[in-house]
Amino acid sequence: xxxxxxxxxxxxxxxxxxxxxxxxxxxxxxxxxxxxxxxxxxxxxxxxxxxxxxxxxxxxxxxxxxxxxxxxxxxxxxxxxxxxxxxxxxxxxxxxxxxxxxxxxxxxxxxxxxxxxxxxxxxxxxxxxxxxxxxxxxxxxxxxxxxxxxxxxxxxxxxxxxxxxxxxxxxxxxxxxxxxxxxxxxxxxxxxxxxxxxxxxxxxxxxxxxxxxxxxxxxxxxxxxxxxxxxxxxxxxxxxxxxxxxxxxxxxxxxxxxxxxxxxxxxxxxxxxxxxxxxxxxxxxxxxxxxxxxxxxxxxxxxxxxxxxxxxxxxxxxxxxxxx
Numbered sequence: 001x002x003x004x005x006x007x008x009x010x011x012x013x014x015x016x017x018x019x020x021x022x023x024x025x026x027x028x029x030x031x032x033x034x035x036x037x038x039x040x041x042x043x044x045x046x047x048x049x050x051x052x053x054x055x056x057x058x059x060x061x062x063x064x065x066x067x068x069x070x071x072x073x074x075x076x077x078x079x080x081x082x083x084x085x086x087x088x089x090x091x092x093x094x095x096x097x098x099x100x101x102x103x104x105x106x107x108x109x110x111x112x113x114x115x116x117x118x119x120x121x122x123x124x125x126x127x128x129x130x131x132x133x134x135x136x137x138x139x140x141x142x143x144x145x146x147x148x149x150x151x152x153x154x155x156x157x158x159x160x161x162x163x164x165x166x167x168x169x170x171x172x173x174x175x176x177x178x179x180x181x182x183x184x185x186x187x188x189x190x191x192x193x194x195x196x197x198x199x200x201x202x203x204x205x206x207x208x209x210x211x212x213x214x215x216x217x218x219x220x221x222x223x224x225x226x227x228x229x230x231x232x233x234x235x236x237x238x239x240x241x242x243x244x245x246x247x248x249x250x251x252x253x254x255x256x257x258x259x260x261x262x263x264x265x266x267x268x269x270x271x272x273x274x275x276x277x278x279x280x281x282x283x284x285x286x287x288x289x290x291x292x293x294x295x296x297x298x299x300x301x302x303x304x305x306x307x308x309x310x311x312x313x314x315x316x317x318x319x320x321x322x323x324x
Contacts (some may be wrong), residue, residue, distance in 0.1 A: 053187030065179025095219030140275025240289025
């Protein structure tokens with residue numbers, strides 16, 4: 001799959017009511033202790049402000065998370081990435097600082113947006129806001145990791161050769177809450193690459209938001225092919241390499257290969273689309289290196305599932321298809 005879109009000129013007037021109750025002073029910024037540049041692989045593209053800035057979890061005084069589920073019923077947040085040279089994209093990494101699950105797990109939509117819609121920035125209306133959708137990944141809230149990054153892979157890699165945005169959409173999540181890590185206000189150097197989709201469906205940069213005006217970037221990153229992006233790869237994805245199951249689709253047994261950087265206790269779980277664990281295999285204490293797991297999936301119904309490998313305190317998740 002490839003991005004193949006162009007920018008079009010559109011103008012819209014935004015409703016002031018979307019931000020009428022938002023006050024910057026209502027946001028509490030809590031410095032986040034996990035330093036991204038100490039653990040994150042170099043083949044994860046991230047805004048420059050996360051390298052030199054201060055990771056921060058923002059909460060509202062009245063409850064909820066400023067960049068996630070909050071009191072104003074915002075619909076989505078997105079981070080823009082500028083493409084100066086084409087590269088291969090394999091997936092998305094989310095940096096979630098907090099979540100609360102009530103009852104069964106709700107589903108979070110992770111979206112790749114084309115930048116072909118109307119919006120408002122600090123200097124007025126623009127024509128390159130996140131708009132039409134190029135890709136949607138869905139993940140149950142119980143599979144989101146708050147101790148590090150949550151890695152989601154696309155069914156097929158594709159080439160990014162024009163600017164795009166990636167975001168989370170959560171207004172249909174129900175009772176569960178989620179909070180993205182952002183950078184400290186002022187760290188983004190007024191790049192205006194972070195966007196908010198208001199309750200009325202309009203897009204506005206977070207820097208321009210009325211009574212908000214925060215200069216931040218969001219913890220939504222891209223996993224890329226390091227050779228295509230000319231990035232030096234010295235690290236695993238949080239210490240794990242997880243291959244696509246073979247064959248895929250599978251009918252009886254499926255082979256899952258993984259590699260871990262350090263010795264770790266390894267558990268493989270398979271979840272259905274609702275986030276219910278349907279298979280769990282404890283692989284025990286494994287030495288660093290490459291390993292194989294063969295999973296009997298005869299009892300699974302046809303459909304799409306997640307297989308999630310946990311090694312130590314980190315987890316990597318991919319999709320698989322069962323077809324008999």
